[in-house]
Amino acid sequence: MNSEGVLVETRNLTKRYGSRILAVDRVSLTVRRGEVYGFLGPNGAGKTTCMRMLLGLIRPTSGKATVLGRSPGHPESLVRVGALVESPAFYPYLSGMDNLRVVARYASVPKRRIEEVLRLVGLTHRARDKFATYSLGMKQRLGVAAALLKDPELLILDEPTNGLDPAGMADMRDLIRRLGSGERTVLLSSHLLGEIEQICDRVGIISGGRLIAESTVEKLRGKGALLVGAKPLDHARQSAEQLLGAERVEVLNGTLRLNVDPVTAGRINRELVDAGVEVTELRPVEGTLEEVFLEMTDQKGESHVG
Amino acid sequence: MLASFSAGMLKLYKRPAAWGLLLVALVLSQIFNYLVPYAGYLSADNERAAEQILASTMPEYLISNSIGGFPLFAGALALTLGVLSVGSEYSFGTLKTMLIQRPRRLTFFAGELLVLAVAVLAIVLSIFALGALTSYTIATSLSNSIAWPSLSELARGVASGWLILMTWCLLGAMLAFLFKGMAMPIGLGVVWILGIENLIVNVAAALLDFADTLQVGLPGVNAGSLVSALGGRSDAPGVNTAVDGTQATIVLVAYAVVFVLIASVALQRRDVT
Ligand SMILES: Nc1ncnc2c1ncn2[C@@H]1O[C@H](COP(=O)(O)OP(=O)(O)OP(=O)(O)O)[C@@H](O)[C@H]1O
Numbered sequence: 001m002n003s004e005g006v007l008v009e010t011r012n013l014t015k016r017y018g019s020r021i022l023a024v025d026r027v028s029l030t031v032r033r034g035e036v037y038g039f040l041g042p043n044g045a046g047k048t049t050c051m052r053m054l055l056g057l058i059r060p061t062s063g064k065a066t067v068l069g070r071s072p073g074h075p076e077s078l079v080r081v082g083a084l085v086e087s088p089a090f091y092p093y094l095s096g097m098d099n100l101r102v103v104a105r106y107a108s109v110p111k112r113r114i115e116e117v118l119r120l121v122g123l124t125h126r127a128r129d130k131f132a133t134y135s136l137g138m139k140q141r142l143g144v145a146a147a148l149l150k151d152p153e154l155l156i157l158d159e160p161t162n163g164l165d166p167a168g169m170a171d172m173r174d175l176i177r178r179l180g181s182g183e184r185t186v187l188l189s190s191h192l193l194g195e196i197e198q199i200c201d202r203v204g205i206i207s208g209g210r211l212i213a214e215s216t217v218e219k220l221r222g223k224g225a226l227l228v229g230a231k232p233l234d235h236a237r238q239s240a241e242q243l244l245g246a247e248r249v250e251v252l253n254g255t256l257r258l259n260v261d262p263v264t265a266g267r268i269n270r271e272l273v274d275a276g277v278e279v280t281e282l283r284p285v286e287g288t289l290e291e292v293f294l295e296m297t298d299q300k301g302e303s304h305v306g
Numbered sequence: 307m308l309a310s311f312s313a314g315m316l317k318l319y320k321r322p323a324a325w326g327l328l329l330v331a332l333v334l335s336q337i338f339n340y341l342v343p344y345a346g347y348l349s350a351d352n353e354r355a356a357e358q359i360l361a362s363t364m365p366e367y368l369i370s371n372s373i374g375g376f377p378l379f380a381g382a383l384a385l386t387l388g389v390l391s392v393g394s395e396y397s398f399g400t401l402k403t404m405l406i407q408r409p410r411r412l413t414f415f416a417g418e419l420l421v422l423a424v425a426v427l428a429i430v431l432s433i434f435a436l437g438a439l440t441s442y443t444i445a446t447s448l449s450n451s452i453a454w455p456s457l458s459e460l461a462r463g464v465a466s467g468w469l470i471l472m473t474w475c476l477l478g479a480m481l482a483f484l485f486k487g488m489a490m491p492i493g494l495g496v497v498w499i500l501g502i503e504n505l506i507v508n509v510a511a512a513l514l515d516f517a518d519t520l521q522v523g524l525p526g527v528n529a530g531s532l533v534s535a536l537g538g539r540s541d542a543p544g545v546n547t548a549v550d551g552t553q554a555t556i557v558l559v560a561y562a563v564v565f566v567l568i569a570s571v572a573l574q575r576r577d578v579t
């Protein structure tokens with residue numbers, strides 16, 4: 001990959017707050033031109049902190065980041081980057097429109113873009129109302145509108161569907177997919193796995209400040225698993241563990257879950273039957289990012305994600 | 307920097323609180339420079355005393371009347387303006403939104419400074435203009451002869467008034483950068499202007515030698531000296547003759563520069579979260 005193809009690159013990027021909090025821990029990631037990169041992690045994982053460093057808002061404790069060939073926060077790279085970091089922040093006493101006018105002036109963007117981005121996020125009819133009177137979802141839309149003002153090559157969006165209703169979420173994902181479909185590169189953070197699965201080409205999974213995996217959605221999702229209904233369960237489990245190794249066998253709601261490629265179903269069935277197990281059901285399941293995610297981030301059972 | 311300046315002008319111009327501050331400054335200056343003396347004139351029991359009271363409202367005293375309140379109350383308002391424009395960037399969280407647009411931090415700051423300089427000039431000019439109108443009205447209603455200060459005197463008065471208010475305004479801006487917010491800077495700044503300097507000058511200086519030496523270096527004291535150098539009555543609150551006009555000007559400029567430098571370092575060095 002030549003350097004033109006790499007828009008964002010970090011090397012051992014680290015941010016420490018005080019002596020106790022290691023918000024981002026030696027993160028090395030690469031975002032390539034044209035892709036939609038999903039930054040996935042639970043609350044407090046360090047997603048926002050990473051994005052802040054990429055925009056030059058906070059200084060890394062150590063490590064290095066390059067954004068569009070420049071150091072983060074350099075005006076030459078900022079003009080080609082549009083971003084929404086954490087909650088959208090605007091002047092409450094100004095209307096949405098006036099807020100965008102202020103942003104456009106700072107960004108040196110012509111005024112006519114304002115109408116366009118308002119239309120893109122569906123905020124035209126409320127553009128003249130004060131920001132303070134906006135609902136959470138409308139504030140979020142204004143934040144995305146501001147990020148689009150520069151018609152940026154690289155769009156950095158931190159949980160852009162935060163606070164949107166289901167229809168708004170679907171619209172926003174649609175918009176992001178459309179925005180990311182051409183030459184434009186999108187770096188998107190989320191703790192919603194479904195969102196990342198729907199929108200992104202590649203994913204970086206971050207947890208406890210560390211990037212624990214970086215790959216395509218398909219690769220991370222893996223090959224799936226086999227659900228096996230069997231009697232007696234204990235005996236079935238022992239046989240399966242002998243066959244596949246204990247780490248690939250789980251018991252879930254009275255069925256066995258075997259983390260193996262579903263094409264091996266026939267062989268496994270035969271072996272179990274040979275071992276004296278009565279197989280009542282054999283079902284392949286497609287792997288989901290959620291399982292991978294929960295496994296990797298050590299959050300099994302706590303299902304506040306997804 | 308022009309981009310940052312024009313963006314800054316837009317957000318200040320559309321800000322109700324900024325107009326509120328201007329209004330308060332105008333109303334206070336009218337009340338204490340003209341309304342109170344005029345009421346005193348109306349209720350004085352002998353004619354000579356009445357004439358004396360009213361003489362202070364005549365156009366020839368436009369400069370000292372206009373800037374008489376700058377060391378204290380107008381100064382506190384200017385400080386509030388500085389805190390408001392910088393501190394709200396932190397309390398609204400808008401600093402991060404604007405800094406990721408394009409400008410370097412110091413460019414952003416330079417734009418803000420220019421906006422504040424223009425705003426303070428607008429406050430000073432409005433106070434002068436309204437004062438001129440009022441004193442002209444009083445003078446003509448009494449059929450007094452009208453003598454305006456010379457243009458060069460007026461220019462010096464406006465410039466000095468601007469310097470005084472700008473110094474306080476920059477103190478506010480610097481405190482807002484240091485505290486990343488509004489409440490503490492306004493509290494500290496106003497207590498300093500209206501309270502602490504007074505205590506140092508009126509209480510501590512008489513008791514302690516070092517406080518006596520220290521007081522001639524205080525920003526408020528120098529502002530007060532600058533006002534009296536331009537003809538302000540030195541018995542007015544906050545006005546004094548501790549140092550001469552030139553020295554006062556130099557000290558105020560030095561304070562303004564130091565405030566800007568400290569604010570720049572604070573903004574440049576620290577994380578924006
Ligand atoms: N200014 C700060 N001072 C101290 N600690 C901080 C600061 N900002 C973030 N942190 C800590 O750094 C860690 C990562 O925070 P960050 O906001 O990057 O998480 P996140 O992945 O964006 O989470 P979320 O999904 O909740 O937005 C957290 O433990 C947080 O408490």
Ligand SMILES: [Mg+2]
Binds near residue numbers: 047049086158
């Ligand atoms: Mg976050």
